[in-house]
Amino acid sequence: MIEVSGLSKSFGTMKALDDVSFRIGRGEILGFLGPNGAGKSTTMKIITTFLAPDGGTVKVDGIDVLEQPLEVRRRIGYLPENVPLYLDMNIHEYLGFVGSARGLEGARLRERLDWCVEACGLRTEYRKNIGELSKGYRQRTGLAQALIHDPDILILDEPTSGLDPLQILGIRELIRSLAGSKTIIFSTHILQEVSPVTDRVVIINEGRIIADGTVGDLSRGAMGSNRVYVGARADAAAVEAALRSLPAISELRPLPAADGCRFEARAPFSEDLVGAVERLARGGGWQLTELHEAPYSLEDTFIALTRRARGLKEVA
Amino acid sequence: MRSSLVIFRREFAAYFNSPIAYIFIIAFLVLNAGLFMTGFFLNGAADLRAFFGNLPFFLIFFIPAVSMRLWAEDKRLGTFELLMTLPMRTADVMLGKYLAALAFYLVALAGTLTLPIMVGALGNPDHGAIASGYLGAILLGALYLGIGTFTSGLMRDQISAVILGIMSCFLLFILGIPAVAATIDGWVPGLGSLLQNYLGLSGHYEMMLRGVVGAADLAYFLGLTAVFLVLNALWLEGRKY
Numbered sequence: 001m002i003e004v005s006g007l008s009k010s011f012g013t014m015k016a017l018d019d020v021s022f023r024i025g026r027g028e029i030l031g032f033l034g035p036n037g038a039g040k041s042t043t044m045k046i047i048t049t050f051l052a053p054d055g056g057t058v059k060v061d062g063i064d065v066l067e068q069p070l071e072v073r074r075r076i077g078y079l080p081e082n083v084p085l086y087l088d089m090n091i092h093e094y095l096g097f098v099g100s101a102r103g104l105e106g107a108r109l110r111e112r113l114d115w116c117v118e119a120c121g122l123r124t125e126y127r128k129n130i131g132e133l134s135k136g137y138r139q140r141t142g143l144a145q146a147l148i149h150d151p152d153i154l155i156l157d158e159p160t161s162g163l164d165p166l167q168i169l170g171i172r173e174l175i176r177s178l179a180g181s182k183t184i185i186f187s188t189h190i191l192q193e194v195s196p197v198t199d200r201v202v203i204i205n206e207g208r209i210i211a212d213g214t215v216g217d218l219s220r221g222a223m224g225s226n227r228v229y230v231g232a233r234a235d236a237a238a239v240e241a242a243l244r245s246l247p248a249i250s251e252l253r254p255l256p257a258a259d260g261c262r263f264e265a266r267a268p269f270s271e272d273l274v275g276a277v278e279r280l281a282r283g284g285g286w287q288l289t290e291l292h293e294a295p296y297s298l299e300d301t302f303i304a305l306t307r308r309a310r311g312l313k314e315v316a
Numbered sequence: 317m318r319s320s321l322v323i324f325r326r327e328f329a330a331y332f333n334s335p336i337a338y339i340f341i342i343a344f345l346v347l348n349a350g351l352f353m354t355g356f357f358l359n360g361a362a363d364l365r366a367f368f369g370n371l372p373f374f375l376i377f378f379i380p381a382v383s384m385r386l387w388a389e390d391k392r393l394g395t396f397e398l399l400m401t402l403p404m405r406t407a408d409v410m411l412g413k414y415l416a417a418l419a420f421y422l423v424a425l426a427g428t429l430t431l432p433i434m435v436g437a438l439g440n441p442d443h444g445a446i447a448s449g450y451l452g453a454i455l456l457g458a459l460y461l462g463i464g465t466f467t468s469g470l471m472r473d474q475i476s477a478v479i480l481g482i483m484s485c486f487l488l489f490i491l492g493i494p495a496v497a498a499t500i501d502g503w504v505p506g507l508g509s510l511l512q513n514y515l516g517l518s519g520h521y522e523m524m525l526r527g528v529v530g531a532a533d534l535a536y537f538l539g540l541t542a543v544f545l546v547l548n549a550l551w552l553e554g555r556k557y
Contacts, residue, residue: 045397048401049400049401049556050397050400050401050556051556052556052557054557070403070404070405071403073401073402073403074403076401078397078398078401080394080397080398082394082397083394084393084394084395084396084397084398085393085394085395086326086330086393086395087393088330088333088334089326089333097322097326098398098402100322101319101322101323101402101404102402102403103403145398
């Protein structure tokens with residue numbers, strides 16, 4: 001559906017994008033992650049034909065963004081980071097303008113207006129001037145603008161920035177409800193926003209893609225080892241010695257515990273550490289108070305990946 | 317064409333959505349009519365030469381103020397990104413905006429039609445000269461608007477756009493003044509007259525005041541306007557790279 005390959009773009013001497021490649025299939029939702037200034041917006045501006053790349057190609061539905069930009073624009077609904085609103089218009093006039101500019105008219109336009117207003121929860125503010133709207137409503141009006149022509153592809157640049165938790169939840173639900181029928185790329189620098197909406201992430205840092213995959217794959221790749229917490233009511237020294245005897249454990253760290261002892265153990269993802277510890281406890285006759293894997297959060301992964309990318313750069 | 321019409325409607329409405337439009341029009345009418353009337357009773361001539369004669373200088377300030385918002389405001393609001401990702405060509409968006417500004421100017425100019433009515437009631441004016449004078453005023457406004465649209469596209473900020481627009485219109489204006497041309501001729505022989513003939517607007521405009529509409533004068537106004545509009549579209553397209 002969208003194929004980005006070898007994209008590069010510089011602004012003056014600043015290299016914004018360097019050999020960026022990824023692809024998204026039809027109906028997929030992609031979380032586009034990265035710190036501020038990593039190149040998320042620039043990539044999205046190139047996909048939406050607002051900017052042209054210095055090198056590389058972007059194909060949307062097999063159509064090259066440089067060769068047939070108007071065809072690409074027809075297929076895309078785009079919410080830029082700075083929500084593009086005419087403050088002197090009310091929501092009705094504004095959405096009507098964007099709808100007509102996208103070629104809708106008559107009954108079809110009215111039907112789409114109704115749908116967008118309902119889906120984005122704009123009914124109560126419909127006749128208010130956009131200049132008087134709160135940040136949340138402005139963001140939703142921007143989203144409604146991107147949806148007005150019922151596009152197959154949605155490109156949303158930081159759709160939840162500046163919203164309160166309840167509003168974020170609303171936008172998240174809207175994105176989820178569009179899943180399956182639309183291909184969506186949304187960018188964010190807030191990691192918690194990705195997991196509830198999608199599993200597929202691309203992480204960009206300093207203009208380069210540093211990771212592409214599911215959240216699970218990425219943490220496995222980035223962290224190298226699995227984390228298991230073990231707690232037991234038994235003699236700490238004996239438990240530690242027994243755990244150290246397990247060849248799978250690459251790292252063992254005692255943790256403070258109120259009752260008995262507690263450890264954090266690391267082992268390669270391929271090893272069944274939980275099973276091994278269970279057998280050990282049964283043999284040693286300790287009473288386990290805790291035994292579970294602790295999956296890495298996207299934060300851990302993100303930090304490890306960006307650190308690694310930085311490390312690589314320093315070495316180079 | 318349909319695309320341009322959608323943009324035209326939004327831009328034309330935008331002028332009248334704010335009080336600035338009415339202030340503009342009132343200022344335009346009061347200043348023009350006032351300047352004209354002060355001399356009118358002294359001269360005692362039933363013609364509009366004085367009114368049309370003031371326009372080239374007066375519009376240098378008025379027109380860039382009308383066109384300054386065309387692109388600069390969109391850049392400030394972020395709607396520029398919306399416009400440039402709509403399924404329409406940059407030239408269509410530009411044409412819609414330009415024509416909206418032109419229509420706004422025509423509304424203001426239409427307000428001055430009280431002057432020919434008054435002159436017609438008081439005396440026996442040359443109607444042909446008045447008609448060609450209005451044609452000249454429209455073409456002059458169209459040219460200045462082309463320049464103003466172009467400078468608005470260059471700038472992110474409306475104040476810079478209006479100042480650059482005023483300076484550009486002023487340059488075109490003074491190049492047409494014989495004294496200026498003679499001075500330039502004094503520095504580089506021939507250059508001043510060359511610029512006066514090809515770029516200076518007074519010569520072309522004054523022909524129309526006298527009731528003469530020549531092909532060369534029409535070509536000057538329409539051609540130069542087109543040049544600035546094409547430059548504007550090219551600049552906005554080029555910004556992508």
